[in-house]
Amino acid sequence: MAMRTPLKTARHLGSAKEGADHFWKQxxxxxxxLFLGLFxxxxxxxxxxxxxxxxxxxxxxxxxxxxxxxLIISGTIHMRLGMQTIIEDYVHTEASxxxxxxxxxxxxxxxALASIFAILKLSFGA
Amino acid sequence: xxxxxxxxxxxxxxxxxxxxxxxxxLINMVMSILHRLTGVALYFGTILLxxxxxxxxxxxxxxxxxxxxxxxxxxxxxxxxxxxxxxxxMMGGLRHFIWDLGYxxxxxxxxxxxxxxxxxxxxxxxxxxxxxAFARGGA
Numbered sequence: 710m711a712m713r714t715p716l717k718t719a720r721h722l723g724s725a726k727e728g729a730d731h732f733w734k735q736x737x738x739x740x741x742x743l744f745l746g747l748f749x750x751x752x753x754x755x756x757x758x759x760x761x762x763x764x765x766x767x768x769x770x771x772x773x774x775x776x777x778x779x780l781i782i783s784g785t786i787h788m789r790l791g792m793q794t795i796i797e798d799y800v801h802t803e804a805s806x807x808x809x810x811x812x813x814x815x816x817x818x819x820x821a822l823a824s825i826f827a828i829l830k831l832s833f834g835a
Numbered sequence: 836x837x838x839x840x841x842x843x844x845x846x847x848x849x850x851x852x853x854x855x856x857x858x859x860x861l862i863n864m865v866m867s868i869l870h871r872l873t874g875v876a877l878y879f880g881t882i883l884l885x886x887x888x889x890x891x892x893x894x895x896x897x898x899x900x901x902x903x904x905x906x907x908x909x910x911x912x913x914x915x916x917x918x919x920x921x922x923x924x925m926m927g928g929l930r931h932f933i934w935d936l937g938y939x940x941x942x943x944x945x946x947x948x949x950x951x952x953x954x955x956x957x958x959x960x961x962x963x964x965x966x967x968a969f970a971r972g973g974a
Contacts, residue, residue, distance in 0.1 A: 742925075743928065750922075754966070762895070764898065765891055768891055777888075785881075788877065788881065791874050795871065820885055823888075823889060827891065827892040828888060828892075830892040831888075
């Protein structure tokens, strides 16, 4: 009879010590992106050829701004996790891998911060 | 010194595990590769979204300048390409959701879902852009 409880497995979360964290976050953001991505397609399609005043007014709409912010947050988390997997699959030199993983995080953070800043500026009166 | 006799240092070519060029391309494999490629395209394509949002938040003059990059044929090609990449990744994602839930692992269903998601991405991209063209033409 095994004297160990399943708690040991749960606490140590497998060999990588993070369990299904990466997998699960990728799936949660994927579900969110499914709806928010369709919203983005609609938003861009409805604003093609529109002038600045129209675009500004639309992006300053609270519901549209909120959905865009949600997309930016969910999307940048999802794309960072995805690119992390690609880097880990193809880059086997430890130094290059660490540098690329850092750049990946910085890029995702830049995209998120720049977009959020622009949306907030439009919402609070640019 | 002993290298020449033991063969150490002069490494023999080791057998490699078979990779992409060995296999006959199957539809699920092609869709898997495209899922990753469209993911990479969407990743770098976010720069365009950032650029557009920053432009809208900057000034009418700068917004017009950025818009002028998307108006010509090459700008439209980029936008249509981005729409397709997004929809392809989205349809592939739906396929993965079905697999994640434990369904659709028999070969017939795998082929059907692979062809289906690829076709759906092209059809939806065409529908969206015909609608856009029609709305602009009609306006």
